[in-house]
Amino acid sequence: MARLALRELCGYRAGDKGDVANVALFASDDETYALIVREVTAARVKEHFGAMVRGRVDRYEAANVRALNFVMQGALGGGGPRSLRADSLGKTLGGALVRLEIDVPESLAGRRRPRPDVSWADEILDA
Amino acid sequence: MITNAGGINPTAAAHAAIDTARKLGVSGITIATVVGDDVHTRLGALHSEAGQPFAHLDTGEPFDAFPGPPLFASAYLGARPIVDALAQGADIVITGRVADASLFLAPLVHEHGWDWDDWDRLAAGILVGHLLECSGQSIGGNYSGDWWALPHPWDLPYPIASVDADGTAVISKPRGSGGRVSTDTLRHQLLYEVHDPARYLSPDVVADFTSARFVDLADDRVRISEVRGTPATETYKLLLSAHAGWAGEARVAFSWPDAYEKAKATAAIFRKRVELADLEVDEWLVEYWGVDALGGPTVPRSASEPPECTLRIAWRCADQRTAGLVGRELVPLTLSAPPAGMTGAGRGAGTSATELLSIWPTLIEKSVVDAEVRVVLEEVD
Incomplete structure (x- = not known):
């Protein structure tokens, strides 16, 4: 077993509806999907976000696209037009979720997602 | 179309x-x-x-x-x-x-x-x-x-x-x-x-x-x-909506050493000055950019100190005028606060208060x- 942050295994996207945020987590293969279905429960996500999410967390499965969707109540300081938060729409909550660490079998621990290569940005910025 | x-x-x-x-x-x-x-x-x-x-x-x-x-x-x-x-x-x-x-x-x-x-x-x-x-x-x-x-x-x-x-x-x-x-x-x-x-x-x-x-x-x-x-x-x-007060915010940056502690002390001094000025604030929100502003409790406590930290402090008041006056209490701190190393908010500072809406x-x-x-x-x- 290895202990890995979800950022090594999954894609993510967050969205908002009022004071409710959702974060989707995407697995790249069936084995990883089975792993996150087992490990990333609604209760763990609720605990991970602590005081940031005041209300309930519900989890939904979309096996056709190997995704889990977490719906978090009371997660945006009152909702976009009311919130004092810089990230009033919760766009960064996906990144916050993939900090969560889970136990990963050795068979999957080698499949880490690559790190960004932005050398093309240097070419533009140095011009 | x-x-x-x-x-x-x-x-x-x-x-x-x-x-x-x-x-x-x-x-x-x-x-x-x-x-x-x-x-x-x-x-x-x-x-x-x-x-x-x-x-x-x-x-x-x-x-x-x-x-x-x-x-x-x-x-x-x-x-x-x-x-x-x-x-x-x-x-x-x-x-x-x-x-x-x-x-x-x-x-x-x-x-x-x-x-x-x-x-x-x-x-x-x-x-x-x-x-x-x-x-x-x-x-x-x-x-x-x-x-x-x-x-x-x-x-x-x-x-x-x-x-x-x-x-x-x-x-x-x-x-x-x-x-x-x-x-x-x-x-x-x-x-x-x-x-x-x-x-x-x-x-x-x-x-x-x-x-x-x-x-x-x-x-x-x-x-x-x-x-x-x-x-x-x-x-x-x-979708229904109601007026929910007025918000203001300020951002100031602090450098190493002790960037986070300086940001925190400045937030506290600012709040105290607002209190002494008898300005009524219904809600405060303090964020430390470069530390945990976006991740909150999901960010693990780090043993190393951040190279720099931006304090973002936001407030909500019942009326527009008060929300604007609160921001002024920060200005003198550039020269008159104990934690040295605070930069001004730069060009474009001093934005006016924003109306908030609650949605239903x-x-x-x-x-x-x-x-x-x-x-x-x-x-x-």
Whole structure:
């Protein structure tokens, strides 16, 4: 077993509806999907976000696209037009979720997602 | 062209479009306006006489707890009035509040002649609409995969959907444009702002996004088929809003050493000065950018100190003037606070207070809304 942050295994996207945020987590293969279905429960996500999410967390499965969707109540300081938060729409909550660490079998621990290569940005910025 | 850009005044938007068409010398087009989503003036009667409970959709709070006079009340209409407008020959359809995905379903129903109880096809159209409604987000925008490797990301286009009469769709993008169309880029959008993906509630149908089959084809194309739907509900989503005070905010940066401690002390000194100035603040929010502003409790405590830290402090007051005065209490701290190393907020500092709105999502029976929905046609000749 290895202990890995979800950022090594999954894609993510967050969205908002009022004071409710959702974060989707995407697995790249069936084995990883089975792993996150087992490990990333609604209760763990609720605990991970602590005081940031005041209300309930519900989890939904979309096996056709190997995704889990977490719906978090009371997660945006009152909702976009009311919130004092810089990230009033919760766009960064996906990144916050993939900090969560889970136990990963050795068979999957080698499949880490690559790190960004932005050398093309240097070419533009140095011009 | 079909748009819900009429916002809370679609009639004025249509007049602006007509004026623009005339100025450009465009003639022989018909502009349709869809009205009736706005139930603001009827709200009280709908509640007390027509028995609409208007309980908060997320919290269940009763309408009695609504915080102040409603500023607007708009129902999310579906595709039907747009299809009516197209059937009457509209070239441009301007609406108020219509669910975004329904804007894309409407031309499919019009062109393919789908029935309003053909749930699987309507669901396919809504799913396609959901994939298209956020422009670049389905083809590489806000993408968490290998975003750095997308072809020329400075030229990210809008996606295109080609939808057959049976509801099968192929998502693509303009030839030679940037971005990428793949099952992975599309699934990022599929669940964006979605709650239960097996029951995506649109005004026109309840779509099961978990039924869809995605197949990657060559050349930035993905085929989507087998989408299933079930009958639409009897209600529309209704969005109400009330004034919620005024907000101000300030950002100041601190350098190493002790950047975080300096930021924290400055926040405390600022708050104390506001208190001594007898300015009433209803809510404070302090964020330490570079430490945990965005991640909050998900960020592990670090043993090493940050090289720099930006304090962002926001406040909410009952009135605009007070919210503005609070910000002034920070200015002298540049020279007169103990923690050295604070920079000014730079050019563009001193923004005025912003009005806050609380929003109250609820439901309303379709029949009481539909009774007032109208399509107004105007010809530009």
